[in-house]
Amino acid sequence: MTSVPQRLYGIAAAISLVGLGDAIYLTVEHLTGQSVRCTISHGCSEVLSSSYAVVAGVPLAVLGAAAYFSVFSLAILAAFGYRLAGKLLTVLVGIMFLMTLWLTFLQAFVIRHFCQFCLLSALVTLVLTGLVIALWRRMQA
Amino acid sequence: MMKRFLPFIIIGAVLLLAIGLGWMLVRSTESSSETKLPAEARPETSNSNTPSGANPPHVRGEASAPVTLEEFGDFQCPPCGGLYPELKKLEAEFGPRLRVIFRERPLIQAHEHALLAARAAEAAGLQGRFWEMHDQLYEHQKDWSELKEARTVFEDYARLVGLDMERFKRDLDGPAVETRIFLDGARAHALGFDSTPTLMLNNREVPFATLAKPDGLRAAINTALSGTGP
Numbered sequence: 001m002t003s004v005p006q007r008l009y010g011i012a013a014a015i016s017l018v019g020l021g022d023a024i025y026l027t028v029e030h031l032t033g034q035s036v037r038c039t040i041s042h043g044c045s046e047v048l049s050s051s052y053a054v055v056a057g058v059p060l061a062v063l064g065a066a067a068y069f070s071v072f073s074l075a076i077l078a079a080f081g082y083r084l085a086g087k088l089l090t091v092l093v094g095i096m097f098l099m100t101l102w103l104t105f106l107q108a109f110v111i112r113h114f115c116q117f118c119l120l121s122a123l124v125t126l127v128l129t130g131l132v133i134a135l136w137r138r139m140q141a
Numbered sequence: 142m143m144k145r146f147l148p149f150i151i152i153g154a155v156l157l158l159a160i161g162l163g164w165m166l167v168r169s170t171e172s173s174s175e176t177k178l179p180a181e182a183r184p185e186t187s188n189s190n191t192p193s194g195a196n197p198p199h200v201r202g203e204a205s206a207p208v209t210l211e212e213f214g215d216f217q218c219p220p221c222g223g224l225y226p227e228l229k230k231l232e233a234e235f236g237p238r239l240r241v242i243f244r245e246r247p248l249i250q251a252h253e254h255a256l257l258a259a260r261a262a263e264a265a266g267l268q269g270r271f272w273e274m275h276d277q278l279y280e281h282q283k284d285w286s287e288l289k290e291a292r293t294v295f296e297d298y299a300r301l302v303g304l305d306m307e308r309f310k311r312d313l314d315g316p317a318v319e320t321r322i323f324l325d326g327a328r329a330h331a332l333g334f335d336s337t338p339t340l341m342l343n344n345r346e347v348p349f350a351t352l353a354k355p356d357g358l359r360a361a362i363n364t365a366l367s368g369t370g371p
Contacts, residue, residue: 020159028166037349038218038248039336046251049219069159073152080148112287113251 005135009079009086012131016071019124023064026117030059046113052106060103064121067096071128086135093125093132100125186332186346194244194328195321199271202232202240208343208365211242213329215337216259216278217252217286224338224352225279231359238366243275245325246337254291256322257313261295263321264312265304273302 002010030048038045047053053060070092077085100122107114198211212228214221232239245263247255258278265274277298278285285294292313299309312318329339332346340347342361351357 017155020155021162024159024163025166028163032167032350032353037220037336037338037352038215038251045336046219065159069156072155076148076151080144082148110287 005138006079008131008135008138009075009089012089012128013072013075013079015124015127015131016068016075019068019121019128020065020072022117022120022124023061023068026061026115026121027059027065029117030061044115044117047107047111047115047118050106050111052103052111067092068124071096090132090136093128096125097129185344186341187328187344192324192327192331195324199243199266199275200240201243201272203237204240206238206240208235208238208362209240209242210362211244211341211344213244213246213325213334213337213339213341215246215248215252215255216262216275216282217255218248218337219282219286221338222279222282225276227358231362234359235362235366239362243271244328245322246329246334246339247322248337252286254285254288257291257295258285259322260313260318261299263318264309264315265299265302266321267312267317268304268308270302270304274298277302 026044026048029044030053038049048061055063071089074085074089074092078089103118104122107118210228212221212224214224216222228241232241245259247259249256262271262274262278265271278295281294281298285291288294295313296306296310300306329335332339332341334346336349338352340352340358342365347358347361351361354360
C-alpha cells in the first residue's frame with residue numbers, strides 16, 4: 001500500500017523529469033548555437049544569448065538540469081522513507097521557486113522576450129512548489 | 142534487501158538516461174548544421190539565379206581580395222553585436238586578402254528597433270558614411286536596444302559621423318532606403334537565411350557550428366585562402 005505522501009513524492013519525481021529533459025534541451029541549445037544567433041521564430045536566442053543566461057561562467061540551463069536531477073533524486077529517496085530527503089526537497093524547491101520568479105521577471109521586463117522552453121521550466125517549478133506545499137501541510141496536520 | 146537499493150538504482154538509471162539524452166541532442170544538432178563535406182566540395186549557396194541584393198553593396202576591403210565574407214546582419218541582434226569586434230580583428234589580420242560585405246537582414250518580428258537601425262545605416266550610406274554608422278550602431282548596441290524610442294539616439298550618431306542632418310532625417314523614412322533594405326531582404330529570403338548573423342564565405346554559407354567555435358571563422362578563412370593559391 002502506498003500512502004498519500006509517497007504518492008505525492010512520486011508525482012514530484014515524475015514532474016521533475018519533465019524539467020530535467022527541458023533543461024537538458026536548453027543546455028544543448030545554449031552550447032551549440034542558439035547563443036550565437038538570432039531567429040525570427042522564437043525568443044529563445046534572445047534569452048539564451050542575454051547576459052542573464054550565464055552565471056559565473058556556467059550556463060543557467062546547466063544549473064537547471066542539476067537542480068531538476070536533485071529534485072528527482074530527493075523525491076525518490078523521500079518516497080522510500082528517507083526523512084531528511086523530504087526536508088532538503090522542500091528547501092531546494094523553495095530556492096527554485098524564487099529563482100523562477102526572478103527569471104520570469106527578467107524575460108518579461110528586461111529582455112522583453114519569452115523563451116517557451118524557459119516558460120515550461122517555470123511551470124514545472126510552479127507545480128513542484130504546489131506539491132511541496134501540499135506535503136508540508138500534511139506533515140503539519 | 143532489494144528495497145534498500147531500489148531508490149539508488151532508479152536515480153542511477155535516470156542519470157544515465159539524462160546523459161544519453163544530452164548526447165543524442167548534441168549529435169542531432171551537429172549533423173544538421175555541419176555537413177561532413179569540405180567547403181570546396183559543397184555547391185555554392187548563392188548562384189547567378191539568386192537575387193543580388195541592393196546594388197552597389199556595402200563593401201569594406203579590396204575588390205581583388207581572394208576571400209569575400211558576406212554578412213546578413215541585424216543591428217539589434219546581440220550575437221551580431223558580438224561578431225562585430227571579431228570581424229574587425231579578422232579584417233586587420235587578413236588585410237587585403239579579406240573583403241567584407243554587409244547585407245540588411247533586420248528581424249523585425251524579434252527586435253523593435255532593428256528596422257529603424259537598418260534605415261539609419263542605409264540613410265548614412267546615401268551620404269557615403271554607411272560603415273561609420275554601422276560601427277556606431279554595433280558599438281553602442283546595448284545603449285539603444287532597450288530604449289523605448291531610438292530615433293533620437295540614431296540622430297545623435299548621424300551628427301557624430303558628420304551627416305547632413307536635414308537630408309538624413311528625410312532619407313530615414315524615404316523610399317531609397319526602403320528599396321535597399323527590401324532588395325537585401327529578397328536576397329536573404331531566396332537563400333533561406335532567417336537568422337542572424339548568417340555569413341557567406343565566397344558564396345557558401347558558413348555553418349552556425351563554425352561560428353559557435355572560437356576561431357572557427359578564422360580557420361574557415363584560412364582554408365579558403367589555402368584553396369585559392371599562394
